[in-house]
Amino acid sequence: MEEKLTEGKSLVIEGRNAVLEAFRSGKPVDKLFVLDGCQDGPVRTIVREAKKHDTIIQFVEKERLSQLSETGKHQGVVAFAAAYEYAEVEDMLELARQKGEDPFLILLDNIEDPHNLGAIIRTANLAGAHGVIIPKRRAVGLTATVAKTSAGALNYTPVAKVTNLVKTMEELKERGLWFVCADMGGESMYRLNLKGPIGLVIGSEGEGVGRLVKETCDFVAGIPMRGDIDSLNASVAAGVLAYEIVRQRLEG
DSSP states (O other): OEEEEOTTSOEEEESHHHHHHHHHTTOOEEEEEEETTOOOHHHHHHHHHHHHTTOEEEEEOHHHHHHHOSSSOOTTEEEEEOSSOOBOHHHHHHHHHHHTOOOEEEEEESOOOHHHHHHHHHHHHHTTOSEEEEESSSSOOSOHHHHHHTTTGGGTSOEEEESOHHHHHHHHHHTTOEEEEEEEEEEEGGGSOOOSSEEEEEEBTTTBSOHHHHHHOSEEEEOOOOSSSOOOOHHHHHHHHHHHHHHHHHHO
16 A cells, blocks of 8 residues: 655555555545546546545646655545544543543634644643544644644544534534633633533634634633733643633632
8 A cells, every 4th residue: 555654744645546445444534636637437436435435525637646646656546544543522522421521622613733733632631621623624634743743642632523513513512512712802711601511612823713613602712912912822722721621620
């Protein structure tokens, strides 16, 4: 099988047999790149498998495929698979049940920097969160850089990838969770009651949390800013809010 783990990328798998085998073995494939206009049987089979697994498919020119290829023998298909297995949201709720704790989940919207994701997974582990949820689109996957930045936390903290963040939040609301998102215009986090089953939603430094995701949240929390600039790095914001949740939980 032609595959290689590259720094900053996912597991790169290329060649028709290797890519098809990856899908059929159940390996979590985040993205499939296919040579535009290639319509032969094996490629159609691979595209069919990708759709079945809800993988993002991009049809690209030959030059782009060559850039992505590590071996130069891509045969018209290159796949990016996760370096680590994804969990299910249900696994996180079960983990909370086993520990006898209220669920504490961290949800990420628009986080595309692998260093931010890795740092947030590390914080999630240390703050006792039961898992991290990321969307399929406009998000970095579990790449080698994410694993390295998490400093081993990825081995212990489950990460789930969902198709629709809002739908997942609505389903979790039915299970008793409520949601708070970080936003500069929100009420001071020190004035909010952050106890109980909670989902903390963090957006990117530039774009913040998407409109629909924000509207689905029950509260909007602001972090007091005393300096001359107006925003924190996403992973730092996640850490500050996560530990306010920890502080309130320790109070009982």
